[in-house]
Amino acid sequence: MTKVYVTGIGVISAIGNNVAENHESLVNGRTGLARDSQYFNSKYTKSHPFGEIKASNDEIAKAISVKDLTxxxxxxxxxxxxxxxxxxxxxxxxxxxxxxETGLISGSTVGGMVLTDQVFEDSNMRAKSTEFLESYDYCSHTLRLTEYFKIKGITNTINTACSSSANAIMMGARLIKSGRAKRMIVGGADSLAKFTVNGFNSLQILSDELCQPFDQNRKGLNLGEGAAYLVLESEEVADTEKIYAEVAGYGNSNDAYHASSLSEDAVGVLAAMEGALAEAGVLASEVDYVNAHGTATGNNDLTEVTGFDKLFKSIPPFNSTKSYTGHTLAAAGGIEAVFSLLSMKYGELYPSLNCSKAIEPINELPIIQFHSNQKVETVLSNSFGFGGNCTSLLFKKA
Known part of the structure; x- marks a missing residue:
């Protein structure tokens, strides 16, 4: 069966408008989380930190090739x-x-509902403009990309909450391995929206302080926005000089425990990680680093470290890069896959910010200092969604 390689990456998040800027922020331990968002309007922006992209819609529009922005x-x-x-x-x-034989799989949860007030106005037939009537669903961005770039291969949009873009990467790799495609562009995008902010607030898991993933005193998550895509190619067509890593394994499970929580015995988390290792033919002891889901909520972080404790005899270095970007929902798996590949490319481990006291009873701290010249050749990247949809990706140095 053919191998699947990553040959291109792109990202925009609260810590940078491109790969180079994101990498610089990770190296320097610079978070993108802050109060008083410039472009996102909500009654919570004064009291809560958010991971907002540091660019207006007009500025982003000028940086892309699309001219008709309607x-x-x-x-x-x-x-x-x-x-x-x-x-x-x-x-x-x-x-x-x-x-x-080139396709696109993308993930989103918010999609066009980023225009929450406009959706409300349109649904009540009070809108002054109908420009966005075809933009509100979660798949509209995929349709626009497909149309603009004339993509004729397999296309799909995945909405499995916060594991969406990780599942897009997994699906793209499986399509290539099964011979249904030669190239797949995979990832996801989500923007800050009143719809999601109010929803997460109703769950009482939004923190009014900078999030503290894997800290005993964590209070909850900070929401962010961003997008990331990876180009996957079969070994038959990939340019060997452009390979970041092999997508060697992936595992997906659903613990079906609760609508918004993971099973505390980590059954879903463990099954996803074990599935990724088995697919790749890699032992747990060979994993050099784990980019954790790490939302800084009480349930997620305890469950994830419980899964680590059950899987690894000695837990490898792990972190949560959500302490930089916030939780970007469907885009998280794609963004964190890019960060994992940067760790591999440069041999670096980035600190998990705002963590000082390990979660009991596991008592394992994440990476808290920047490390260079590290052996980072086998990486797990975890993404967990509502309903217990757990996905792990395993990247291996090619």
Missing amino acids: GLTRTDLIAFKAFEEAIQDAGLTSEFLSHS
Whole structure:
């Protein structure tokens, strides 16, 4: 069965508008979380930190090739930005993109509902403009990308909450391995929206302080926005000089425990990680680093470290990069896959911010200092969604 390689990456998040800026922020331990958001309007922006992209819609629009911006939401714009960086990084021409064996799988939960007030106005037939009527669903950004870049291969949009873009990566890799595609662009995009902020607030898991993933005194998560895409190619067509890593394994499980919580015995978390290791033919002892889901909520962090404790005899270095970007929902798996690949490329481990006291009874602290010149050749990246949808990706140095 063919191997699947990552040959291009693109990202935009609260810590940078491209891969280079994101990498610089990770190296310097610089968070993108802050109060008083400039572009996102909510009654909570004064009291709660958010991971807002440091660019207006107009500024993002100027950085992409699309000229007709009619009906494009912020989710669409950031998706185009990350997508274009990824395909340029991989050197994909329009001929490659429009080939029948090139496809697109993207994840989103918010989609066009980033325009929460506009959705309300339209649904009550009070809107002054109907420009966004076809933009509100979660798949509109995928349709826009597909249309603009004339993608003719397999396309799909995944909404499995916070594991969406991780599942997009898994699905893309499986399509290539099964011979249904030669190239897949995979990832996801989500923007800050009143719809999701109010929803998470109703669950009482939004923190009014900077989030503290894996800290005993964590109070909850900070929401963020972002987009990331990876270009996956089969070994038959990949340019060997552009390979970041092999997508060697993936595992998906659903513990079916609760609508918004994971089973505390980590049955789903453990099954996803074990599935990724088994698919890759890798032992737990060979994992050099884990990019954890790490939302800084009481349930998630305890469950995840419980899974680590059950899987590993000695827990490898792990962190939560959500302490930089906030929880970007469907985009999280894609963004954190890019960060995992940066760790591999540069041999670096980035500190998990705001953590000082390990969670009892596991008592394992994440990475709390920047480390360079590290052996980072086998990486697990975890993404867990509502309903217990757990996904682990295993990247291996090619």
